Amino acid sequence: MYDAFVVALSVFIGVAGHELLGMSMLSRPIVVAPLVGALMGDLQLGLLVGASLEALFMGVVNVGISSTAEPALAAGLATAFSIKMGGNIEAIIPLVFPLAVLGLQLMNMIFSFVCGPMATKFFKLAREGNEGGMIRLHFIMWVIHYGIYALIPFFAVLFGADVVKAVLDSIPKVIMNGLTVAGNLLPAVGMAMLLRMLWSKDIAVWFFFGVIVMAYLEIPLIAIAAIGTIIAIVIAQRDMQIKKMQTVQLQNVTSPVSSSLDDEEEDFFR
Amino acid sequence: MKISKSITKDEKKLVNKMFWRSMTMYASVNPVTMGGGGFAYSMMPFINHFYKNEEDRKLALERHAQYFSTTIPCSSFIMGIAASMEKDNSQRSDFNVESINAIKTSLMGPLAGIGDxxxxxxxxxxxxxxxxxxxxxxxxxxxxxxxxxxxxxxxxCRYYGGLLGYSLGSKYIEQMYSNGLITILTKAASILGLIMVGAMTISMVKFNTVLTLSMKGKEIMNVQQVLDSIFKGIIPLLVTLVCFKLLDKKVGVIKIIFGIVVLGIILSLLGIA
Structure with a gap:
């Protein structure tokens, strides 16, 4: 029970602290594993597990819905099982990895279907001018998001990894898959809200420019940002020129010299 | 620091408050507004300081609760600029409030790219x-x-980014309003924003059908390939545009979300995705 609690706590501190303290990387294995180790009385082993998992997860950063396994959960469980079952880290990692994959799926489910609907309350509270409510919601969502998640390591350590995996596996594949499909489509709502802020008929075509470039050239977002910046600058320059010409014309109309010029032109065209 | 010279003591206090609050930007992270809740939370000190009128505060809160996502060390820079624009908005009657979110949206893509x-x-x-x-x-x-x-x-990066954003904004946004450049900047920012939203529509909204048509055990048609050959990313694009239309028709966000969940499960049951 104590073990289950401290592992859950460590994972919570990792993933939740990471978000609360400005993506401070508290959720990385190099932090979570030694923390679990220290709380379970074997800091040295925690350090070792942390180092090997950190190396394993080097390329993994969880952004939105992506990636395969969640590092903090993997680190917490790997450390706990290493300490309980004794030493061999290489054998432990394949054991906890599937659970960390499931963990990430569950976290995405919470993200999509608990936090998503809850977030719409922000607009209602804002319209009411209820600042306190917005602040409460902001932190309640934080607790719920990572609190539910921390239940996985809790039960995994309490009942063993196999039991938890079996329970999570027993959710019908069709439903799991359907939720994943929906989760993948859900960012469309965010995009639609952005479009509502930016859309106007004369520039809407640029949205489709972004779509086409990304769909067919598959270049990184930063490259599209650079291209977009150049386009924006070119258009701003053109607009500035037009503005300058307009002011010059305005001056011409008012000054007598130019009016005679206009006359000449009119003569010419006649 | 030189950048903080143009800021009064009171304003610096507000920027500090924003810095601390911006830490928690992604505490309420969600697929609908990402860090929108945290952004509004970070802007509250400014909103309360600049606006005396309750109605203006509500509008500002709603403005900043909208979708926002960028690499978190860069977030305070954008918050600083947005805050300086709110200040201008509270001081002049001819301020175009749409420019605030246009600038925010245009900055978050490039900064996320660099910051990530x-x-x-x-x-x-x-x-x-x-x-x-x-x-x-x-x-x-x-x-x-x-x-x-x-x-x-x-x-x-977050601390000085916030100060820099605020002082840059205070210095230039006011100037741009006076000489009319702000409309040009807003348009340019909106264009960049739209391009980024278009690109993110493809990179973040994902759909792949597993549907294949086969005859006598031989696959004769891979539906995803057919969809791709019509237009790559056609489904994410259509879903996004449908959501956009629904929002335009004042359909609630929560209804749209549940609609997508139901759609996902139906597609899964039918073996389409």
Missing amino acids: SLFWGVWRVVAAGLAINLAYAGNILAPIIFLVVFNIPNYL
Whole structure:
């Protein structure tokens, strides 16, 4: 029970602290594993597990819905099982990895279907001018998001990894898959809200420019940002020129010299 | 620091408050507004300071609760600029409030690109590499060194980014309003924003059908390939545009979300996705 609690706590501190303290990387294995180790009385082993998992997860950063396994959960469980079952880290990692994959799926489910609907309350509270409510919601969502998640390591350590995996596996594949499909489509709502802020008929075509470039050239977002910046600058320059010409014309109309010029032109065209 | 010279003491206090609040930007992270809740939370000190009128405050809160997502060390820079624009808005009657979110949206894409690769791609790997070696050697300071090495630039960037954004905004936005450049800037920012939203529609909204038509056990048609050959990313694009239309028709966000969930399960039941 104590073990289950401290592992859950460590994972919570990792993933939740990471978000609360400005993506401070508290959720990385190099932090979570030694923390679990220290709380379970074997800091040295925690350090070792942390180092090997950190190396394993080097390329993994969880952004939105992506990636395969969640590092903090993997680190917490790997450390706990290493300490309980004794030493061999290489054998432990394949054991906890599937659970960390499931963990990430569950976290995405919470993200999509608990936090998503809850977030719409922000607009209602804002319209009411209820600042306190917005602040409460902001932190309640934080607790719920990572609190539910921390239940996985809790039960995994309490009942063993196999039991938890079996329970999570027993959710019908069709439903799991359907939720994943929906989760993948859900960012469309965010995009639609952005479009509502930016859309106007004369520039809407640029949205489709972004779509086409990304769909067919598959270049990184930063490259599209650079291209977009150049386009924006070119258009701003053109607009500035037009503005300058307009002011010059305005001056011409008012000054007598130019009016005679206009006359000449009119003569010419006649 | 030179950049803070143009800011009054009161304003600096507000920027500091924003800095602390901006830490929690992603606490309420969600697929609909990402860091929108945290952004509004970070802007509250400014909103309450600049607006005396209850109605203006509500509008500002709603404005900043909208979708926002960028690499978190860069977030305070955008918050600083947005705050300076709110200040202008509270002082002049001819302010175009749409320019605030246009500028926010145009900045978040490029800054996310730079911030992601710099902080997560490069700096985190450097810090982790350092710590891994220490941890293998059994040094108990490894996790602490990792956190300190990673977070000093993280926090410095956020702190000075906020000040820089605010003072830049205060200095130039007012000027741009006076000489009319703001409409040009807003348009340019909106264009960049639209391009980024278009690109993100493809990179973030994902759909793949597993549907194939087969005859006598031989696959004769891979539906995803057919969809791709019509237009790559056609489904994410259509779903986004439908959501956009629904929002335009004042359909609630929560209804749209549940609609998507039901759609996902139906597609899964039918074996389409």
